[in-house]
Amino acid sequence: MRLVVEVARILGAERLVTIESAHIDGCLHHGDGGVEFAERLVELGGRVDVPTTLNVGALDLLKPERIRSHAQRKAMALRQMQAYETLGCRPTWTCAPYQVGHRPGLGVHVAWGESNAVAFANSVLGARTNRYGDFMDICCALTRRAPETGLHTDEGRRARVHIDVSPVNPELLSRDVFYPVLGTWLGRTAGDRVPVLTGLPPSVSEDQLKSLGAAAASSGSVGLFHVVGVTPEAPTLAAALGGRTPEEVIGVEPAALKATLDSLSTSTSRDIQAVALGSPHFSDPEFRALEERLPEGRFAVPFYVCTSRSQVERLKEEGRLDGLTAAGVEVVADTCVVVTPILAAGGGVLMTNSGKFAHYTPANTGYDVVYGSLEDCVTSATTGTVSRDEGLWR
Numbered sequence: 202m203r204l205v206v207e208v209a210r211i212l213g214a215e216r217l218v219t220i221e222s223a224h225i226d227g228c229l230h231h232g233d234g235g236v237e238f239a240e241r242l243v244e245l246g247g248r249v250d251v252p253t254t255l256n257v258g259a260l261d262l263l264k265p266e267r268i269r270s271h272a273q274r275k276a277m278a279l280r281q282m283q284a285y286e287t288l289g290c291r292p293t294w295t296c297a298p299y300q301v302g303h304r305p306g307l308g309v310h311v312a313w314g315e316s317n318a319v320a321f322a323n324s325v326l327g328a329r330t331n332r333y334g335d336f337m338d339i340c341c342a343l344t345r346r347a348p349e350t351g352l353h354t355d356e357g358r359r360a361r362v363h364i365d366v367s368p369v370n371p372e373l374l375s376r377d378v379f380y381p382v383l384g385t386w387l388g389r390t391a392g393d394r395v396p397v398l399t400g401l402p403p404s405v406s407e408d409q410l411k412s413l414g415a416a417a418a419s420s421g422s423v424g425l426f427h428v429v430g431v432t433p434e435a436p437t438l439a440a441a442l443g444g445r446t447p448e449e450v451i452g453v454e455p456a457a458l459k460a461t462l463d464s465l466s467t468s469t470s471r472d473i474q475a476v477a478l479g480s481p482h483f484s485d486p487e488f489r490a491l492e493e494r495l496p497e498g499r500f501a502v503p504f505y506v507c508t509s510r511s512q513v514e515r516l517k518e519e520g521r522l523d524g525l526t527a528a529g530v531e532v533v534a535d536t537c538v539v540v541t542p543i544l545a546a547g548g549g550v551l552m553t554n555s556g557k558f559a560h561y562t563p564a565n566t567g568y569d570v571v572y573g574s575l576e577d578c579v580t581s582a583t584t585g586t587v588s589r590d591e592g593l594w595r
Contacts, residue, residue, distance in 0.1 A: 204340045209348035216327075218349045220311045223253040223342035224298050224322075226314025227335035228285045229540060230259040230278035238336055239284035242343070248347040249289040254298040256315045257482075258282040261511060262294070263534045269542040278541075288339065294511035294535035297411070298325065299482040300379045301533030307433050310353055316424070317481045317557065320414030323425035325407065327433035329353045332424050352425055358434065359443035361389055362429050363450045366400035369458065373593045374402055377409060377490075378574035381556025383453070384413040386461040388421025390451060396426040397441040401452075405431055408484055415481050416556030459594050465559040468569035474549030475568070476500070476582040477538045478575070479507030480557040485515060487575075492524065494579045500529040501585040503545065507537040539565045552578050552587065 209217060219439065227235060247392050259278035261267055268275060286292050293301050295313050299322065307310045307327035314333045322328045331351045333341060341347045351357045364387065366374070372380050385394060399414035404430065417423035427435035478491070483506050491506070506525075513534045516522040525532060538544055539561045544551065551568040553559055554575045562570040573589045580588040 202344045204337070205344050205346055205348070208337060210347050211254055214348035214350040216349045217346040218353050220251055220302065220310045220312045220341055220345055220347050222251050222305050222309075222314040223249065223338060224256060224303065224311075224315060224318050225253060225285060225290055225338045225342065226256045226333075227254045227339055228258050228282055228290070230274070230281045232436040233277055235335065236277050236281045236284070236293050239281055239288070239339070242339065243284050243287050245341050245372045247288050249339075249342040253290045253304070253342045254293040254295070254301070255290045256294070256318070257536045257540060259298050259421075261533055261535050261543075263513065267533070267543055270545065273398055285339070287502070290342070293509060293511070295482050296537070297484070297509065300484050301509055301511045310347065312338055312347045312465070312593045314338040316418035317415035319424050320426065320524045321411055321419045323352055324414055324427065324432050325410050326409055329358070333501075346577055354442075358395065358425060359445070360397035360441040361448045362396045363392040363438070363447040364391070364396050364398045364441070365450065365452045366398055368452050368454060369400070370455065370593055375561040376574065377412065378554065379410040379557070380412040381416040381554070381572070382458055382465065385420045385465060385560070386453070386458060387413070387426065388417040388419065388423050389564070391414050391417070391421060391423055392445045393421060393422040394448070395425050395427070396423070397429060397435060397438060397447075398431045399438060401428050401431060403430050408487055411481055412556060414428065416560070419557045419560040442489045462572070462591070462594055464572060465556065465580025466573035467563050468571055470550050470569070471587050472550065472585060473502055473530050473552045473571060473581055473587060474495065474532045475503045475505065475544055476552045476578045476591065477507070477544075478554055478578065479505075479533070480539065481539055482537075483508040483512065487511060488512070488516065488521070490575060491579070492521065494576060495524065495528045496579070496583045498526070500582040502582050503531060504529050504582050505531050505533055505543065507533045544568060552581050
């Protein structure tokens with residue numbers, strides 16, 4: 202509680218809010234200090250006071266042998282994960298807790314870590330949370346309190362900048378490949394301002410909004426976005442703006458989107474050494490879309506899909522995992538390929554349909570990256586050579 206109160210003082214909050222749930226990012230091992238912090242809370246008899254889920258860890262607990270790390274680091278990562286379980290957290294091990302039943306309601310205060318989860322909770326669910334980093338997230342869960350500031354307040358949630366998407370090709374708006382690119386552009390453009398978007402179709406899917414928010418949070422500081430006629434706090438443009446005039450109105454120009462698309466690839470090589478999907482973690486609809494496109498034989502390069510352990514269990518129960526495995530798909534649970542060493546050593550070029558993977562892969566893994574659609578990734582993995590359809594982007 203002392204830590205929560207001190208952070209509230211630093212942020213200028215006058216009071217605390219009562220939270221109803223938490224999602225913990227501090228369970229991912231970055232160093233032994235994180236282990237010591239979690240185990241100290243256990244020693245003090247700590248127990249979370251609200252329903253609390255856990256973000257990805259540094260291990261695939263279902264297949265720990267796939268992690269390329271020395272024994273001591275693996276042991277410390279496991280201790281950190283176990284400490285958070287002992288604190289009463291639910292061992293979901295996913296960056297997309299909203300896909301495993303953790304879905305706080307409209308207007309409910311929560312304390313969530315992990316940038317895409319924060320963007321989704323605020324934007325798609327209408328819950329209220331700031332972007333809580335490691336250690337602050339668990340402190341909020343233990344005390345059931347968070348500083349009343351930022352996105353916990355009505356004023357902090359009001360849109361400041363109006364983004365007009367209507368200049369974009371309507372056919373492109375229906376494609377999944379569009380939303381990580383729009384999100385990357387949005388993060389770079391909006392900065393830390395809350396944006397409201399007009400011109401997106403009412404049929405935009407939850408997975409498309411997930412991809413939009415994840416990319417916007419990775420490339421910028423977006424913790425909340427509104428989509429008029431789609432997200433719960435934006436039935437109208439005026440409602441999202443709180444009845445005020447936006448600070449800026451920006452039209453999404455096709456040329457700017459094409460430039461953003463190009464920026465998501467750091468390699469011009471025709472050959473790829475791996476494909477990775479699932480950042481945020483792959484949902485069941487995304488798996489079904491992949492299954493419809495699997496080749497008759499096996500992929501020519503390693504093909505990783507990161508997801509939650511609950512989704513792995515669903516694939517097993519429904520008899521779908523064998524088909525994925527036969528095609529050469531490696532389903533990674535509990536973690537992902539950009540936060541722990543799973544990719545083959547030596548580097549190369551990785552292809553992905555994730556704006557978040559495209560953003561983090563070069564710095565975190567040493568691999569260059571090529572961005573494309575799910576269809577592009579499947580086609581390219583079948584031959585080991587990049588194949589992309591960019592017709593709609595022109």
